[in-house]
Amino acid sequence: MTMQGLHLRAALFRSIRFFxxxxxxxxxxxxxxxxxxxxxxxxxxxxxxxxFLQPSPExxxxxxxSLGCPMIFQICPCFRDKERGQHHLEEFTMxxxxxxxxxxxxxxxxxxxxLRHVFSELYGSEKTCTALAGSRLGTMPLEEPWERxxxxxxxxxxxxVRLETALLEDRFDEAIVEYIEPHLGxxxxxxxxxxxxxxxxxxxLKPGEESVxxxxxxxxxxxxxxxxxxxLTDADEQRSRFLKERExxxxxxxxxxxxxxxxxxxxxxxxxxxxxFGLDRLLMLLLxxxxxxxxxxxSPADW
Amino acid sequence: MFFGASDLRxxxxxxxxxxxxxxxxxxxxxxxxxxxxxRCKLRNxxxxxxxxxxxxxxxxxxKAELEERKMQYLYxxxxxxxxxxxxxxxxxxxxxxxxxxxANYMVDNxxxxxxxxxVRPIDISLPIFxxxxxxxxxxxxxxxxxxxxxxxxxxxxxxxxxxxPFIEEGDRIQIDTRTGEYVTRVKE
Numbered sequence: 001m002t003m004q005g006l007h008l009r010a011a012l013f014r015s016i017r018f019f020x021x022x023x024x025x026x027x028x029x030x031x032x033x034x035x036x037x038x039x040x041x042x043x044x045x046x047x048x049x050x051x052f053l054q055p056s057p058e059x060x061x062x063x064x065x066s067l068g069c070p071m072i073f074q075i076c077p078c079f080r081d082k083e084r085g086q087h088h089l090e091e092f093t094m095x096x097x098x099x100x101x102x103x104x105x106x107x108x109x110x111x112x113x114x115l116r117h118v119f120s121e122l123y124g125s126e127k128t129c130t131a132l133a134g135s136r137l138g139t140m141p142l143e144e145p146w147e148r149x150x151x152x153x154x155x156x157x158x159x160x161v162r163l164e165t166a167l168l169e170d171r172f173d174e175a176i177v178e179y180i181e182p183h184l185g186x187x188x189x190x191x192x193x194x195x196x197x198x199x200x201x202x203x204x205l206k207p208g209e210e211s212v213x214x215x216x217x218x219x220x221x222x223x224x225x226x227x228x229x230x231x232l233t234d235a236d237e238q239r240s241r242f243l244k245e246r247e248x249x250x251x252x253x254x255x256x257x258x259x260x261x262x263x264x265x266x267x268x269x270x271x272x273x274x275x276x277f278g279l280d281r282l283l284m285l286l287l288x289x290x291x292x293x294x295x296x297x298x299s300p301a302d303w
Numbered sequence: 304m305f306f307g308a309s310d311l312r313x314x315x316x317x318x319x320x321x322x323x324x325x326x327x328x329x330x331x332x333x334x335x336x337x338x339x340x341x342r343c344k345l346r347n348x349x350x351x352x353x354x355x356x357x358x359x360x361x362x363x364x365x366k367a368e369l370e371e372r373k374m375q376y377l378y379x380x381x382x383x384x385x386x387x388x389x390x391x392x393x394x395x396x397x398x399x400x401x402x403x404x405x406a407n408y409m410v411d412n413x414x415x416x417x418x419x420x421x422v423r424p425i426d427i428s429l430p431i432f433x434x435x436x437x438x439x440x441x442x443x444x445x446x447x448x449x450x451x452x453x454x455x456x457x458x459x460x461x462x463x464x465x466x467x468p469f470i471e472e473g474d475r476i477q478i479d480t481r482t483g484e485y486v487t488r489v490k491e
Contacts, residue, residue, distance in 0.1 A: 040336075042333070042336060042337060042338050042339070082309040082339070083331070083333060083339070084331060085330060085331025085332070086330065086331070087331075087332075088331055088333065172337070173334050173337035173338050173340060174340060174357055176334045176337065177332045177334055177340055177342070177357075178357075181334065199336060199337070201336045215336075217334075217335045224334065224335055227335040227336060
């Protein structure tokens with residue numbers, strides 16, 4: 001990473017903190033080492049002794065929600081084994097925020113406001129604006145409403161494979177990567193929303209339309225930046241999803257106990273929404289870097 | 304020897320339908336909350352045919368075991384590039400198509416490693432850096448001190464590339480054979 005990049009990284013973090021603190025969000029820092037994981041078959045954890053390094057701060061932040069913190073945010077390292085590539089590092093930096101009594105639409109509004117604030121601050125300062133020269137973000141009309149495209153619409157528009165077929169043949173992820181992602185967020189940022197219930201993860205299903213989940217991803221210039229949803233707070237439903245998910249885990253984790261404390265926590269939350277935002281990728285966009293390794297102080301390749 | 308999908312990377316050689324393939328391009332993808340996808344461009348090392356494929360975490364691969372023999376590059380005759388084993392004077396040739404961009408960096412009598420699949424020679428591997436003589440270069444316009452411009456030149460293998468403007472005819476330059484790019488000027 002260049003010295004200029006290092007300064008921009010610091011300025012970005014400062015600007016994000018200012019945005020949330022100004023709205024009276026509480027900044028939290030929760031333990032990165034956890035004794036128990038939420039079963040997610042597509043995430044490989046990294047062990048730390050008999051515990052694990054957090055794949056995300058979700059568990060702890062939802063406990064804080066349940067304990068009565070209505071608006072919280074955190075910037076922290078997250079760890080996922082075997083994720084390496086142009087857009088992936090096994091250790092990366094996540095911004096997460098959670099709001100009580102809100103849903104995924106509110107989070108989309110948050111994203112728009114957050115990035116508008118950050119860009120105007122970074123472009124407005126002499127110290128940082130030169131680092132942003134040539135960034136694709138500078139050419140996007142961020143002040144206008146961003147595109148909101150449902151997953152179903154995106155398949156109709158871009159995919160030669162029908163959504164139903166892709167789900168049936170377990171080719172949903174492939175279709176998203178091959179046919180859909182390349183078109184998203186090109187002229188302005190895109191929220192891809194209403195994911196099939198099969199891909200709900202920890203989000204709640206849409207009332208009155210239970211084939212989809214209240215979940216979205218933010219894309220800018222073809223790059224996935226954030227995943228947010230209306231939180232599932234029905235502990236019974238969450239337990240049955242965890243049981244299904246645990247079956248798909250590798251032999252070592254399949255025998256893991258369910259996160260009982262987490263299930264107790266979410267039952268106390270009521271309505272809430274939360275989002276995970278990849279800050280290294282946002283830096284890639286700001287600095288026009290093609291590789292995530294170029295926006296962190298040191299990557300595994302630097303040792 | 305077997306690999307999992309998470310071991311895949313650019314340059315790895317694997318067996319597909321019994322034939323050796325090299326991964327010429329590699330991309331890791333993992334759409335939000337979705338599964339890991341390993342997107343590969345592959346080249347059949349025997350036929351040269353290329354295709355793309357996407358693999359998943361559970362896919363398993365067998366390493367393509369290739370025998371390596373040190374040989375000397377002798378000369379080319381049209382599309383045929385001739386090599387000799389300096390221990391037993393055995394000779395063989397590979398075609399321009401089989402050598403791909405490697406042909407750009409070979410000079411007579413150079414030592415290379417020839418790769419064999421069974422008894423069949425299919426490719427060579429070159430040192431990462433080779434030094435080649437510049438045979439054609441436009442003179443440097445000395446007023447230009449910007450230091451950012453490059454100019455095209457030709458080296459002794461007839462390969463053309465862009466170099467800094469101070470490089471002149473008769474210079475020897477180092478080229479990275481993985482990228483085909485200029486590295487530095489070398490002293491005789």
